Structures are given as structure tokens and as C-alpha cells.
Amino acid sequence: MKEFDTERFPPDPWRVRETGLDLGLIAQTESIFALANGHLGLRGNLDEGEPRGLSGTYLNGLYESYPLEYGERGFGFAEDGQAVVNVTDGKIIRLLVEDEPFDVHRGHLEHHERTLDFRTGILTREVQWRSEAGYAVRVRSRRLVSFVDRSVAAISYEVEALERPMRVALQSNLHANQVDRPANGDPRAGRALGDVLDSELHIDHGLRVVLAHRTKRTKLGFAAGMEHVIDAQGEVNTLTQSEPDLGRVTMAVELHPGRPLTLTKLLSYHWSSRQTIDWLRDQVDASLESAVAQGFDVLAERQRAFLDDYWQGADIELDGDPEIQQALRFAQFHLVQASARAEGRAIAAKGLTGPGYDGHAFWDTEGFVLPVLIHTMPGAAREALRWRHWTLPLARERAAQLGLKGAALPWRTIHGEECSGYWPAGTAAFHVNADVAWAVDRYVAATGDDDFLAGEGLALLVDTARLWAHLGHHGADGCFHIHGVTGPDEYSAIVDDNIYTNLMAARNLRAAADAAAGHRTQASKLGVVHEEIDSWRKAADTIYIPFDERLGIHPQDGDFLTHDEWDFAATPPGCYPLLLHYPYFELYRKQVIKQADLVLALHVAGEHFTLEEKRAAFEYYETLTVRDSSLSACTQAVVAAEVGHIELAYDYLAEAAFMDIRDLEHNVADGVHMASLAGAVTAAIAGLGGAREIDRQLVFRPRLPRELERLVFRITFGGVRVRVEVGQEDARYVIDSGHGVTIEHYGEPVELQPGAEPVALPIPPAERLTRPRQPPGREPMRWHERMAAARGVSVPEPGAETRL
């Protein structure tokens, strides 16, 4: 697979800019340049539609199902898969220059630049092309998916004749049932569904076409419409056509140098499982009318205003590493794109940027994305949790099917049903339930949204607590044990007493008990009685946390440390990710770790471990963790920073931050990884920034690696936005908005008053520690060293002691 070179996107604090077109990387750039608003997503396909890696237009929640097959089926195996549907493509604007198609394969591409601007939310493309016949044109297109008008996307397409007059034709298409690529066998890629859309309506008026379709099995209806505004000198001949799977407006005009034609193409998409096609069509027409009334420029202004507001709360400034600065904003931009207007629908693992993982949502959302969104866009976090609440009836059914009580939320899904075709890494990963409960608890802590807690939140907490109470049991030792489940690390499965799961379950049980005790009336409506609350507290209080006295560290699960070691020396570099080269059988029974698991517990349930225990555990698990998952480097960054390995934390921050923008795992073609993007933000804020919420209070232990000059971030918590500015020597805390609050800096309480000057506090000197080793060849990319070397700064050898 072709790799990104480090120069592909030159560092730019607020943009991703590509100055050439590499067709070998086209699918990857389609994901990176994808635009979305949480409802509608458009991959960054070229305007003319081809060449393309994967054409993609997605509506959040619109999916098709298919039967899951098994070599040997077992009771309770998921029955049907669900896959995100590539809906009607409205991005296409084809150009003919003197009857020759503008195709980057043909003629001479004299200039090609694409820029995604995180502040404007607009993808801009500038092209200068000379046809085989020698006609030169300049094309400038701008594309946005509106954060303000949820159903609307808009394209401004400007074409200008250079050097001499010429006849051009533009074809603006709506195209349904595009042929997908065949599946490539990688289980992480999306499923090729084939034609899954039945045409329900196709109609055109003037320069407008509306097509409506319905998915074949799930019977979900949607309508897509396009409207056009042409700004040109001279006569434009137009033709509008509609067919079941095609809408097309063709424009023909003679262009003269200096007198460009500008086509504004407005798109609207609505879908529903309930509304009639007629109603959907009406909505599309209304949305188009409103978009036409605004025009591209007003849409763009409102887009900018929306994003200005977002960045005010979300922005992270990082001085000293322009590449990571860019990557962090790229991450925050894709996070707002995935979630801003999801409104009661899921935030998928790849957002709306590609078909990867079939468009499913996993624990990624609550485990990684929401902990960031809760502070930057709490309303979007609430909506994501509302989606989980909406799926509770399905989760209760699933629990009953499995013989369990409460609710069993799905490991992977679009609509709510369990879609995992491999239960040891799906159904058995019950921690997703505790992750959701934890997100509820954190959301409420950060926002004080007691209405949510008393309603959807309580229902989620109670049903997940009931699950844990039933899943676990009190053993002969009196402790509460949870057996036969799978923790975050997918290279172990069906284990007893996974510490992450046990701690998170205990937290779930305690949160449910607290919430039920605090909302007696609502809790009793859910059938919660005192005895049940007591049983939750008892289970939480007696949760079993194994500890290996011989090694002095916490085992990932009860048996993990008794397992044989993975033979890293005998593992060729080409055999990563291991899951594509070794059977689960072998991975499960050895000490080898795909992704932070016990180390994740060290982060998110850090209060259960002493610093010494954290350091010992982190250093032990470093030697076993291969990071075959995008959900690992970020957590390793956080814990590395906490236990004193700040340079290693910086390396992991870089790896997390560059996961997608440099395609480190070679699968960004299928979409960007929301959890990893969020993880990069967490690596910065909780890692370098040392931020935690403990007992509903913000605490900080910030520290910068020597290469960085300054880190600024904001946390919104309890209605207060705190701005934190970390330097090499000290950290400054100030209230950006909201009332006074007490925080902690390295264990010392600090009072912050609104309107006061920043409080500057010194960062204590670091300990001297030996840098931990990773499995051979699995060291994190030492990005900052390469960058420092490029800048002529001397750097220590790998493995040398860090000195801070």
C-alpha cells in the first residue's frame, strides 16, 4: 500500500493543504477531506466523480441489513449485519471543455491544490488544467456541509477559460446505486452491499431534481435533491433530466477569459423510517429553497460563525511542533463534523467519512470521543447518549435473549441491534455497557444536566447496573467477580476478572446507586428498590482486583501473567497487525497486547492505583503492547506522562495525532478514526496537560517535553470554562467563562475567580527514569526527534534516560 510522505500536508495551523494530486492516495485523501455535520457526510471525492477510491455520501443512521453467516451458528449469535449505505451522490459536477472531459488522467494537470480549512469548514479545490487539445481552464470549487442547515450541502463551482474562448459544458448529477468496490477481505473494511436502493420517486423542475429511494431490506426512505444557481455572462443552455437512479442538469456555455462561470449547486438530504416519501420530498424542496435564498456566501458565513464558537471552547494551541498543532486541529475538526448535528443518532467509529467498520458505532464513542465532546460540545455528547437511551429496548431484548438482566448494549451497531459476527470479541466485550454508563456520569458531572440524569441517564445507569449485578457473582472469597468477558485488549478474550472491566463495572454500579438514590421517584418507576441499590453498592465495594505479588503488578486479568510470553523475536515486521497473521487462539493464550487495557484502567480509574503501581504496571505492559489498534497510543501517552515518561508520552501523542493525517495504520482510506482523533486530544490534555476529573473536581499535573514551548487548552466543566496554559516552567490557570471554581495543581488546591488574572504555578522537577522498552520494532514513531534533527537540535539516543 502506498504511504503518505511527510510532506504531503505541509504544516499549517488551521488547514490541511495538498499541493499535488497523487492518484495512489486518492482514497486516503477522500477520507481526510471528507465533510460532514453528523447528519450528512460527503467523502472528499473529486468534483468530477472519477477517478475515485470510494464514492461516499452517508446519512447518519441510514443503513441496510444483511444476514450474518456462520460456519457453525450458536445460540445468541447476531442474526443480521448492518452496513452504512452509500446514498445518492450529489457531489458530481462533470466538465467538458470543447467536448473533451476534464479528467485528471487526460491532458495536463498544471496545478491541483485542495485545502480543508478548519475555521471556515470549507473544502477548496483549485485546478488548472490543459486539455489534450490545448485548451486551458481554471476551476475553483468550494464545498461545505452546513453545520447550521442540517440537511444542506453546497458547492460553488467556478470555471474560467484561460488564454482563449472555448465552449464548455457542465453536468451536475445526482446518482444513486453507485457500484461499490468488492470487499478486500480485511474484516475492518466495510461490506460491499451492491445495489440496495429501490427508486421511489424521480422528478425535475427547472434546474432542480429530486430523487427518492428506499433501502431494500430495512425499508428506510430518503430523498436527495439538487438545485442550481448559474452566474455567467452569455447564454447558458440547460437541460434537466431525471431517471430512477439519475438526476442531471447539463449546462452549455461559451466561456471567455476573465469571465468565469460560477455554478452554485445546493443539495439537501432527508431520511426517515416513518415519514412518507412525499413528506421527505417536501422537506428536501423546502431545504433547497432556504439554501437558495441564502446562497453559498451566506451559508459559508454561518458555517464560519458556528466554527468560531466551537473553536472558542475546543481549541488547543501547541507551540513548538507545528505538525502536531495541525494534527490536533484536524482531529478537533473531524470530531465536530462527526457529531455536531447527529441529534439522537450514533457517532460511528469513522464518523461519516467512509464505510469502514460498516459505519458501526462501538465503545469508541463513549470510551474516547465523548470524554472530549463533553468538554467541547456537551450538547452533542448528550445527543449521542440519547441515542444509546433510544436503543435501550433493543438492549433489554438482547439481554433477555442472552439470559441476562438489565440491558446488554451492542458491541457494534448502527440501529441498536448487536451486529458482531464474532462473539468473543463482540458480545463478550460487555465493558461497552460500563463505558456508556461512565460517559453518562461524566457528562452529568461536566454539565450538571440533572434533567438528563433523571431521565435518559438514570435509565441507562440502572439497566447497565442490572446487567453487571447479574453478570458478576460473589465468589468464595467474598469478592465480586466478573468472569468470561473480554476487556478492551482484543488479543485476549473470554477472561476472568479483567481489571478494566471490573473497575468500570464497579463504577457503573456505584453511579447507578447514587443516581437512583438521588432520584427516588424516577428510580422507583424503573422498579429500583432499596435492596437492589444495596446489592449494587455491595458488588461495587467488593469488586475483585487481582494483583500479582511476585511481579508486583496488576494483571490485565486473573490469569494474564501466568501466560507464556509472545515470541517477539520470532515475529517478522511484516506480521503486524498480528490479527491478520496469527490465529486468535495463539494471541489469546499469550502475553501480547493489542491495545491499552490495564493501562487504560490506570488512566480512567487511576484512583485505584498508587503512582508506584501505575509506573510498574505501565513499564511492564509497555513490553507487551504492539498497538495493532488505533485506540492505544493515546492512552499510552496519558499514562506515560503521568508516571514520568514525558518524552515517551510525546512520542505517543505524535503517533495518536498522526494516525489518520499520515495514515499510520494504512486504513484511512475507509474513513478517519474518530476515537483515535479524540485520543490525540486526550493525549494532549490529559497527557501533557495532566488533566483529570477526580471527585467532580478538575485536577492538573501538567508537564511539557523539552521540545515544546507552550500548550494551551480549555476545559468546560460544571458550566465553567477554564483555560490552561502550560509552559516549561509553570502553568497558568484562568477562567474563560463562568463562575469561580477550585482546581488542583500538583495536589495543591487553587481558587480561580472569574475576571481574575491567570494564576501561575510552578511545575515541579521531574524524576529521572529509564525509558521503557516496547516490543522490538513496535516502538512509537519518534516524531519529535526526527523533527528536532531536521531543525538541527541534538536529541538523545533511543533508550537513553530522559532528563526533565
Added chain:
Amino acid sequence: MKEFDTERFPPDPWRVRETGLDLGLIAQTESIFALANGHLGLRGNLDEGEPRGLSGTYLNGLYESYPLEYGERGFGFAEDGQAVVNVTDGKIIRLLVEDEPFDVHRGHLEHHERTLDFRTGILTREVQWRSEAGYAVRVRSRRLVSFVDRSVAAISYEVEALERPMRVALQSNLHANQVDRPANGDPRAGRALGDVLDSELHIDHGLRVVLAHRTKRTKLGFAAGMEHVIDAQGEVNTLTQSEPDLGRVTMAVELHPGRPLTLTKLLSYHWSSRQTIDWLRDQVDASLESAVAQGFDVLAERQRAFLDDYWQGADIELDGDPEIQQALRFAQFHLVQASARAEGRAIAAKGLTGPGYDGHAFWDTEGFVLPVLIHTMPGAAREALRWRHWTLPLARERAAQLGLKGAALPWRTIHGEECSGYWPAGTAAFHVNADVAWAVDRYVAATGDDDFLAGEGLALLVDTARLWAHLGHHGADGCFHIHGVTGPDEYSAIVDDNIYTNLMAARNLRAAADAAAGHRTQASKLGVVHEEIDSWRKAADTIYIPFDERLGIHPQDGDFLTHDEWDFAATPPGCYPLLLHYPYFELYRKQVIKQADLVLALHVAGEHFTLEEKRAAFEYYETLTVRDSSLSACTQAVVAAEVGHIELAYDYLAEAAFMDIRDLEHNVADGVHMASLAGAVTAAIAGLGGAREIDRQLVFRPRLPRELERLVFRITFGGVRVRVEVGQEDARYVIDSGHGVTIEHYGEPVELQPGAEPVALPIPPAERLTRPRQPPGREPMRWHERMAAARGVSVPEPGAETRL
């Protein structure tokens, strides 16, 4: 599902006789009346072909493959399934009486009796039928699959007019590509493949037709032929036809009372993966010619002689329980049918009696069937092991694919490739390798076949030992541990230190070390060096055997006893077998047992446990074992008897013996269970007979339940056949054939001399023990009590103390 009543097959020491025709049980009786010789199997379909449950004609080793699908595929998952093919049906003889088809649905079935005779090896059917038009006929058919002429089956079909003359027509068919039933969703049933045979040749001469076909994917060719001999008075008009999928000989004749027509139909089947269709056809024609020359009576005589010889070594006599007497002979008869002429092919779990389990062979063969065959038909046992040896190259490839050394024999297969579509209960059940090695060791011990040991046996032992040496590891405690494997109990999976697996692996390692040390030259050709032998011995000597000090019993695996208890009280009776009503997830993490696992270790590796340990463990696991597998009651019988629960052993013997003949598990429709049938024999010999082989010596601790008067069995071991006769008070040992030998009776050595009188030795009095409890509703059938009650004998209440 319809159940067998206890009167269906009235007790008869040497036959299964059915005196009526119950169409609701037709599929079950097709399995019970199936005829086979290890190469060719014919289900007991009615001569006229319909009504039928499942038409079935099988050639051992002839299979079709199909791709295995997975909801989520993982590395090393089995790629293709294999399924036994229903080949050309030659059983069909249709009868028309005055143009009205003889169909048991029509007219009046005045008499219908089927008898399978274990001494003649012939299935006889006697029918008296009156047509709708009032014509009465008598039909008497006899069917055999020859043990002597491997490819040959023969049918003698006699039809006689009763009361008045009538015109009859007979149609004798060969029919390929019969339509199978659709799959019923039970994973244990066979797969419906559809039309998988391509016609290669169809030809007829005189009254002979030969059809040849080839499987579509596996490209295996076979030819089936039929020849006819008509014995009738009066003119017989005949017509012979052949089509790609049909051969037919039609005979029309006028019948008169007292002058029956006898049709002898001779069949021959040959298949090959190498030979041309021409050659196969030649073989069929030659076999038919030879069969015609013999005629049905000579074929029947030679069949009887073959079986006389078999019974001389195999027969078990049981006085006091005619039903179990019958069932044991039924079992021994199906064992010879499954294996006699397999000759280097597998013995499938259901033999050649039905499509259950897709016709696959499992560890059932080495774990249950061969331990019996080794004594009753050692040549057939050797052939089954030769098949395993033949598959070694595939097993080495599989091991390499899994990243392991040596050979990984498949969990289920026809041809040798792993076909398990669910790896936790397939690939992970590595104990199959040790089971095969153990069968090699036992075969050699029983026969002294050193040539086999030096050749195929050594290769099997070495490659399986290499697997274990690589699968296990020496832990920090210095012990050799085997992690992440699945033992015999399929309600646990992917566990650490399953005691059965560990003990059997140790035995495998030791047997390989001994064999390699004893055959240096051959071993060195396999690359075995001293260091490797030493490492095998070291692993075997340090094998880890967990023991729970608190409970004073051996855990099934390292963690088993820490698991929560299954809630039997909340499990409705209709929810068994549990695997069809609860997810694996739930089964795996609870203390609930499908089939004897630790208890199997108590039997087959009994030397590692004291009697007190065995008793404690047996009684503990009794409370957890639900026997959702046909591979459990027999082992429970053996260990119950050993630890002193002889009445319980008798109950389990009954359950094992009646598994198929009374369809206890409601799945005999798909074929009889070879392992369970063999298990019934073992329950009698090793259970009541108390027979063991320890250090290559036969030892006995026989004891009868009070209901039985006498048990006689034979064991052939080291070239000597010992006859053992057990009564209530004593046991008598005598040499049937072979040289003098020393055995043990209750720990006392006993010298037996050829030609001497039986040595009678007293059976010591039994201990008083409380009968162990089983999970509610899962008690074994108390067959002997019901029988005794029917005979007016008083019996103790369930749960009362046994007193012997």
C-alpha cells in the same frame, strides 16, 4: 419430535425387530436399520424409496466441499466445509399392483415387519399389503451390505400374489442427485448440499445399468452399478433404461398365488480421487459379475461367517436385562458396520448411517470407538489410525498455519482439513491430538504391532508430541502448562490447564519419547534428537495438575471452580440441550458441564488419582453434568462403578446403551452415534467389568448391580483373548485363545494358563455410599428400576443409599 415407545423394538438378544410401521419415526428407523461395511452404507429406507425421512447411500471418504462463511472472519479460520455426499441410490425397487403403486400411504398395510439380525447381517422386511382395488400381495425383501465383497450390496425382493392372480410391475432404480431436505438449523445435523453430482457416464446392457458421477467441487469420481437376476414363473417383460441421473430396469409379469417372483438386485459402488471413470466402471462391472456368480445366498453365507468370527471376539453376554443385552449387541453390530472395511479411511461420528455432523470424524473415533475396536477388531483399529497418518501432511500444514510445530490434527473432517466453523470448540480442542496418540499407544499395547509403531505410529506420536511441546510452556512455578485450549466438555472453552488435556498431553509426550527411544533409526529420520526426547520427558514429568485444596477436588481446569454456579433451578426442562437455549458466553463462564471431562480423565488417566480423589471429584461433577452430549453417560458409568456407585453405573450404562436404539437425544434420525455405541460397550466392560489396562497389564475390579445375574465379555490383548464371566459373588477368568498371561483381580495377580479351567475369584463386598445427585431433571433414566417394577421386584427410592 416423536419419541420411541419402549415397546418399539421388543427385547431380542440378537435382533432389532419392528412389528409395525410408524411414519413419524421413519427417519429414526432408517438410521437404526442402516447397513454398512465401512466402505458403503445404505440407510434403512423402504425398498420403494418413499415415504422416507432421508434417503442415504454413502461411500466412506466421498465428500463435497463448500466455503465456510463467517460474520467476521479471523486468521486461521477453517476455509471450507466438507460434507458427506448422498450418492446414487440403488436401494429403490418400486412395485405396481394392477397399475396401483405399492405405497404404504395407500390401501391397507396388513402386516409390516422389519428385522435387523446381528448374526446374519441382513435386514429383512415382510409386508402384506392390500391395494385400494383389493389386490393383496406379500413382499419379503432381504438386504445386505457385504463385509466380504467390499463394494457389494444385495437385495433379494420376493413378491407373491395372494388370493388371486394379478399383473405386477417392478421398477428397480439407480437414482443420483436426490433432493435432500432443507437444513433444520440444528448445528449437529448435516448440511443440505443440493445437486453436487455431475454425470460422467450412463450405460445399460441387459438388466445392468452403470451410472458414473463426479462431485462438482472436489472432483471425486464414482461409479454405481446394478444387475438383476429374476426368478419367476411365466413371461417377464423387461425394459432397461439409463439417463444421466437415472438407471431403471422395469419388469412386468403376471403373478399367481403360490408362485412368487424373486428379484435379486446386486449393487456395486467404487470411487476414487485418482482413477478414471473408465476404470471405476470396469471395477463396478467386475464386482457385479462376481456378485451375480455368488448369488444372494452365497453372499449371505459369507456374511454370516464373517460375523460369526466377529462375535466370537466381541460378544458381551448380559443376563438379567434383555433390553440392555439387545442394545449392547446392536452397538457392537453398528461398530463392525462402521469400521470393518474402512481400510485407510475415517470412521465417522455417525459411521455411514446418516448425514449427521456432515459425515465428519471427530475425536470420538480415537477417544471412544478405537478403545473398543482395538480389542474386538484390531485390524480395523489399525486402518483408522492409518487414515490419521495419511492426513499428517495436512495436519503439519495446519500447524504451520497456526504458527505451531508438529501436526495439528483437525477437530472435524472427512478428508483431513480442519472443517470446524467455530474455533473455540474446534481448533482449540487440541486434545484430539493426544487422543489419537493415545489410541496409537493402546493399539500397539493390545496387539504388539511393532511394525505399525515403527512406521505410522511413530510419525503420529512424534508430530503430536511436537505440537504439545510447542503449545505448552514452563511457567514461573517450573510446571508445564497448557493454556487457552478447550477440553472435552464443550460448555467450557479456551481454558488454562484443563486436566484431561494436560494428562493426555503428558501421556502423548511420554509415548513419543518411549517410541522414539525404542526406534532410534526411524526417529532420527523424523529429525528427533536426544534433546527433543529429553524436552518431551521433562514436559511430561512437570505437567501441571491443579488441585483445589479448599474443596479437596481437582478442578476441570485452572479456573473452573472459581466460576459461578449454573442456576439449575431456573433452567426449565425444555431448555436442554443448553447449547440450543443459552449462549456459549453464559455456558463458558459458569460451572455447568456438557459431558464428562475431568471425569473422563478419572477413567482414562486413572493412575494419577487416588480412589478418594476420584470419588470426591466424581460426586462433585455429578452435580454439574447435564449430559447434553452422547459422550458422557458411558464415562460416568465407568467412573461411577469404580468409585462404588454401581447402581448409578447401571443407570448410566442403560442410558448409554439406549441412546440410539431409543433415540434418547432425538437425533438418531441423522445417524447412529458410533462413540456412544462404543461407550455402551465400555460402560459394560470397563464399568461393570471394571477392566483397565495399566502398565500394559489387564486388571479387573468387576461388580454387578443386584439386578444382573451374569456378565460375560472378552478382551483381546497382546495376542491373548481372555474371557471374563462376572456373577454376583465372583468372577471367572479363562483364556479363550492365545498364551498364558498374568492379570489382576482386585489388586491380586492371577495367572491364567491356556486350556486351563476358569479361575474363580470372589468379588469383595461393596462400601455403603450415598447416591450422588445430578442437576434437577438430569438424572439418568432409572431403566433397571422401571424394568424391575414391571417384573414385580421392589426397588429403592431415588436418592436412597445403595447397598451392595
